[in-house]
Amino acid sequence: MRRLGVVMAFFLWTAACATEPGPPPHPDLEAGRETYGRLCSVCHGGEGEGGVGPDLSSVVATFPDCETQVRWISLGAERWVTDEGPTYGTQGKAITGTMPSFEPTLTEAQIRQVAAFERFRYGGSGETVALADCDVG
Ligand code: HEC
Secondary structure, three states: OHHHHHHHHHHHHHHHHHOOOOOOOOHHHHHHHHHHHHHHHHHHOOOOOOOOOOOOOOHHHHOOOHHHHHHHHHHHHHHHHHHOOOEEOOOOEEOOOOOOOOOOOOOHHHHHHHHHHHHHHOOOOOHHHHHHHOOOO
């Protein structure tokens, strides 16, 4: 009887786990979330709502190709103006020059992770699409 009790307890435990909401976050998106919170939220807001920097709800429209977003984050505003011209994104957005270059601070893999995180969390892309678009992993 005692053994049956243990088996029942284990069964209930696994059943309880199965009802937890959603799968765990993808490790690359989790890493991107950590980088975002540490280096980007100060200007773009804790929920991507914007502040000094623009809100991130239209990030996918701005950069339909994630490679361009990765380049933007790497270069930052000043080097973008030198290399690419006075505006950015498909909408030809104005540049204040405030967005820093993250090439000295982050590896390319970290930039890809944070770009994918922004597209997934704020831009409305699905998890698989965001990861594939930014060629993460
Ligand atoms: C010091 C403030 C600041 C920080 C920190 C910052 N940004 Fe920005 N970001 C800006 C500004 C301002 C712009 C708009 C361009 C400009 O005026 O320079 C921008 C634009 C962007 C855009 C374009 C969004 C759109 O749809 O127009 C993306 C994507 C972005 N930043 C990503 C990041 C990421 C990723 C980080 C962290 C690794 C980061 N930013 C950190 C200020 C900042």
